[in-house]
Amino acid sequence: MQFTIQEIAKLVNGQVDGGTATVITGIAKIEDAGPGELSFISNPKYAKFLDTTQASAVLVNKDFPATQKTVIRTENAYVAFLTVLRTFYPDNDSLHPGIHPSAVIEEYSLIDDDCAIGPFVYIGKNCTIGGGTRIHPGVVIGENVTIGEDTILYPNVTIREHVTIGNNVIIHNGTVVGSDGFGFAREGDIYHKIPQVGTVVIEDNVEIGSNCSIDRATLGETRIKKGVKLDNLIQVAHNVVIGENTVIAAQSGISGSTKVGKAVVMGGQVGIAGHIDIGDNVTIGAQSGVSKGLRADQVYFGYPARPIMQAKREEAAMRRLPELIKRVAELERMIKEMKDGG
Template sequence: MLLTELANRIGAELSDPGAVIEINDVCALTDANPFGVTYVSSEKFRHALRVTTAGAVILAPALAAEAPCACLLVDNPVLAFARAAELLHPRSRSPVGCHPSAVIAAGAEVHPSASIGALCVIEDGVRIAAGVEIGPHCVIQRDSLIGAETRLVASVTVCERTIIGKRVLLHPGAVIGRDGFGFARDGERWIRVPQIGRVRLGDDVEVGTNSAVDRGAIGETVVGDGVKIDNLIQIGHNVEIGDHTAMAACSGISGSTRIGKGCTIAGAVGMAGHLDIGDDVHFTGMAMVTRSFEQPGTYSSGIPAMPSADWRRNVARFRHLDEMAKRLRRLEERVAELQKAQRDQAD
């Protein structure tokens, strides 16, 4: 499309409104082409911006003077670039209808506009709404509900009685509604506690590859509207996640923890169970969360990498920390006694 049309559709202001440039692709700042549009999100990319060969660049007005090409001026370049990429590379939809190899129970309800891929299994009592796309090898177990325009990419398992909202995106290998990790001790054996709850995903949720959301032991595991869950994430039973929270890969949330709205959880964060996390709480990578954090803010606990020699010395000292703390306490008490004695003598 013409650059003028692209600017209009993503809500950008053109630095040169009279420029006649055709754009047919998105590209990287350092590997660009004259028909591509790229973006700059930070001043640290000034040097690359000055030498880019892109046809146009999306950036903040403050950087426009650095660009050697046409500029699309916006306050949020990343968001504008996402919209441009969606316009220039629209996703092709699966054909409407059911593949001949799909197995669909007689008691299932599939909207005529839905798409059911090869080798899918749709069990009794399932309801699939308008515009849903079920990719190959997916399994939808009994009495589950799939909301309108939701897409299961491939090899997704939706366990019994799961409720999935509208425009949800489930990536390959995601498992929604599996039994939670609940066991009771019987002597030396573990006895499984029946998991009789379910999972409820809100609208516009995204769940990454090989991530799992466990159903409630009793009641529901709830994932709010707009929540984004990356790959390889475990959500335990009866967890509640507030609207528009985002989680990066390899994090784990233990059962019955409640997470507020607008939170961000970086990679490899671990959360203990039965915690309360407030709105707008942000955990940095590898944080170990063992208590509740109800006030907004950013929290960390991971140990940054350091030279191996320094790390070995520090580890060797860890086992002496308790002894050192006790010695320090005794010294502090002794100093306090001496100071008191001096004051008494002065009086």
């Protein structure tokens, strides 16, 4: 596929500074791009590569400084880059509508004609699956599951019984939705299993990475709201609610019954205790340990998590502690001397 710079500018509603006739045949990162390739600079950190890049044109934000390179100025260079990316690399899923003969589908399940069901897929009874949805090889879906339209389940995903999944959801390989929550009643040293009879609801436009575990509720539901994006290897315990458009990086874990607000951003390997509330628009730094509720609109960091300015101040103080111990010993020596001398 190839386009002129002019054509790309039109595609992204941008303005060209420089030549418009050059033909673009591919897309690459700014530090890797060669002649004939288009790149982009969204993060100013990467502006330094503009002088040395071999790219034939670079997508930049409207207010990007003047330059001798050919640039295409747009409202949001990253979103423009996405548009071009989707044009150069259209979604070519190899799984086409239809049901592979090896798939096993139990009775009373309603599969839209426009669904694609791959080899070795198992679908339990009483399921409903919407049009445009693609179920890749090796996926197992329990009974009474509802899945919306244009959703993708990648190979070896498991959806357990009674789970509900919305439209335009993407779930990557090996992820499990609806395994039993971790609930036991202790009697002496013995733990009795508490039946986990609730469910999981995954709303529209959610994406979940690979090898995640999303547990079903004890009673009621675990809910992942619209537009949430989860990275890989994430733990979501029973009865957790994750608010709209929240983004969580890999290997983080959220304990039972915790409510996470809207538009929260969590780094990787964060741990959140159970039965607490995380406010809207909270940001939590990587590897933080959160044991108490967090107020909205703040940035937190550390183990235990605290407001980031406080965490940074304490961390800097920590650096000075070995020297401080020496200074205190010196003060003690001086005072002893003064007293003795006095």
